[in-house]
Amino acid sequence: MTEGSVANEGTGSPILDKEKLAGGELSILPLKAAVVFPSLVMPLMITEARYARLIDDALMAGDPIILVAQKDPDKEFPAADDVYTVGTAGSILKMLRFPDGSVRFLAQGLMRVKIEKITQVEPYLKGKVQPVEDIQSKGVEEEALVRNIHEQLKKVVQLAPYLPDDLQVSALNTEDSSKLADLIASNLNINTEQKQEILEIFEVSERLKKLTFLITKEIEVLEMSKKIQTEAASEMGKSQREYILREQLKAIKRELGETDDHTMELEEFRKKIDSADMPKESREAAEKELDRLSKMNPSAAEYTISRTYLDWLVCLPWSVSTEDMLDIKKARKILDEDHYDLEKVKERILEYLAVRKLKSDLKGPILCFLGPPGVGKTSLGRSIARAMGRKFHRISLGGVRDEAEIRGHRRTYIGALPGRVIQGLRKSGSNNPIFMLDEIDKIGQDFRGDPASALLEVLDPEQNNAFSDHYLDVVFDLSKVMFITTANMLETIPPVLLDRMEVIHLTGYTDMEKLAITKKYLIPRNLFDHGLNSDNLLIKDQAIKKIISDYTRESGLRNLNREIGTISRKVAKAVASGETERICVDIKKVRKFLGPEKFQQEMTERKSHIGVVTALAWTSTGGDILFVEATKMPGKKQLELTGQLGDVMKESVKAALSYLQAHGDELGITRREFEEHNFHIHVPAGATPKDGPSAGITMCTALASVLLNKPVKPQLAMTGEITLRGDVLPIGGIKQKALAAYRAGIKTILLPRRNESDLEEIPREIKAKIEFVLVDRVSDVLWHALGIKMETKKQVRKKPAKRTVAKNTKKSKRK
DSSP, X not given: OEEEOOOEEOSSOOOOOHHHHHHSEEEEEEESSOOOOTTEEEEXXXXXXXXXXXXXXXXXXXXXXXXXXXXXXXXXXXXXXXXXXXXXEEEEEEEEEOTTSOEEEEEEXXXXXXXXXXXXXXXXXXEEEEEOOOBOOOSHHHHHHHHHHHHHHHHHHHHOTXXXXXXXXXXXXOOOHHHHHHHHHHHSSOOHHHHHHHHTOOBHHHHHHHHHHHHHHHHHHHHHHHHHHHXXXXXXXXXXXXXXXXXXXXXXXXXXXXXXXXXXXXXXHHHHHHHHTOOHHHHHHHHHHHHHHHTSOTTSHHHHHHHHHHHHHHHXXXXXXXXXXXXXXXXXXXXXXXXXXXXXXXXXXXXXXXXXXXOTTOOOOEXXXXXXXXXXXXXHHHHHHHHHTOOEEEEEOTTOOOXXXXXXXOTTSTTOOOOHHHHHHHHHTSXXXXXXEETGGGOOOBTTBOHHHHHHHHTXXXXXXXXEXXXXXXXXXXXXOEEEEEESOSTTSOHHHHTTSEEEEOOOOOHHHHHHHIIIIIHHHHHHHTTOOTTTEEEXXXXXXHHXXXXXXXXSSHHHHHHHHHHHHHHHXXXXXTSOSOEEEOHHHHHHHHOSOSXXXXXXXXXXXXXXXXXXXXXXXXXXXXXXXXXXXXSSSOEEEESSBOHHHHHHHHHHHHHHHHTHHHHTOOHHHHXXXXXXXEOSOTTSOBOOSTBHHHHHXXXXXXXXXXXXXXXXXXXXXXXXXXXXXXXXXXXXXXXXXXXXTOOEEEEEGGGGGGGGGSOHHHHHHOXXXXXXXXXXXXXXXXXXOOOOOOOOOOOOOHHHHHHHHHHHHHO
């Protein structure tokens, strides 16, 4: 578009062909927040390519252009209705192009025109215009108006700093009253609408009257502005005078024995120090800082820093504790009300309360809730606080990289504050709250320090009774605080920090557990959140099971809660609009509310293929299934691995291939199969990194399936580490993997025999649907997966001939 600046009167106006102007079709250039008046020169700038083309076309044809203001300056590409109908015909005096494509040029207004009709919209506006002549009376009234405007202009130039000094001289030298009005209007500080209004007044005397009114208003505004500035300057002098008088008043009060605000504030701090019941060291530090504060001038910059430090010291709950609710049965009832199952966690909390009831000075435990997202780790912390009758405070550690977030900043820094631990204690108002340190496995570190190292002191029961924050620089006892941390995985937690915590595993939920939680917690909560009740919405059990199996695939409950919320919103809409009062959601209506199914039971429908084996994996979000694919092709014994496999996983493939080569005779695989073929193993979802030893038997089975040209039994999955001797070693995450297999429709799982004890944690619901086969050797795996039994060939040692033995005997006798 275009931008305008201060207009100036032109010298030597170009000759205007009025006949061409009236009869021809001319280009129209919209202006943003600018009005060009006749006989005046204005610098303009264009940034759009199509308006640069307009300028080029007008210069090539030697035609004038119509300069007209936009009604809305924020509109990027104005249409015919977005520009005023009265503008100015202008010519281009100078033009300059810039490397960024913009064009700057000087445009001189020639005369007023009225747009009769828009004839073209793209690529730029064109239209037919009619020139408009000024209507001049040349009478006494017009002369009086001109003289009055000259007098007013003199005042405006004196008051307004934005007007050039030579404007008055230019106005005195302008004899044409029409040009005079246009000159002053273009320089006056008025908005675009007012300038356009003056441009549309064709009668000169009326134009001068309108201009007189605007100049008079501008003079009033400028005089008021000057008055305000004068009063502000005097107010500053008054403030200095009041400061001096106030200081004198303080001296008089001191002579009379009266106290001032500063003295009252110091007395208030003394009372707070006495009532805070601080330890001896902290009290000495507070009294020392108070003595230092009393000697400072309240206007000094250091005064605020010292006062803030004292305020933190006296407001901390040094001796304020909440009384623990030690009724075991009542605590159990509260925990059961808030969460379904999670027996290990509930039992651990009840054990702590029981010991706390017998031993009052028990130190707070350091617990770590480990589990996939959505299983209720954070909400469980709030439930524990409610069951124990303690205050709850949550600190999110995800992405924290600065050690000062834990220990605070030293007071030498501007804007220093205590760390999050001390801040949390002040917010909770007690020295024995429950602190939830959320996402402790996602702490980072950089040049500002290691927050995990700072947490070593916080989470150590033997040290946190003397925790020192950098800002406070005094000891605070954290031994009464119960710290609960949450994590999705242990691998990213430093071992020294992990050693200080008691890890409690929260695994995912089975479908029956999710059904019970949905009915008992999720549906009532969503009904309340959406203003509904049980009379408005009923979701049948079969519908809930369909949502669990076909619309969510997770260890936790977050997506399930979102889907229930989606149904609740749609029902709320129907009830609020009066369409219905009650909706019963069955299997058919689930698809109507939630759309097509998001997940399919792929294992139940998947056919067995040669070289494809289902593996079980464990991730930070819970268990999952993987498909290991193997194939062979003519080549020279090369091995290709794809699918973003980690080093450990690659070594498992090599160990599996070496085992099969060493025992090829027992499996009926010829040596030529290995020497004349290349092997390729791929694990789909190639964008996701994968690693770990638990896919060892899966890799071995996939290669054996390809070499023996036999498919794996359907609906079978496996997990276990392999050795070169053919032993199957134990792995971790058995419950999470079993849950993933259950969700995917697996019917049989091959597990290392050494993981037999882990089967005790598997829910009965899963054990009833899945057969767990325990294996010791790779031969067991191949038998259950492929139906192949390895045959061990007995090596017969040849006996030497009798005759040879006899000769040797005779010779030995002779010797």
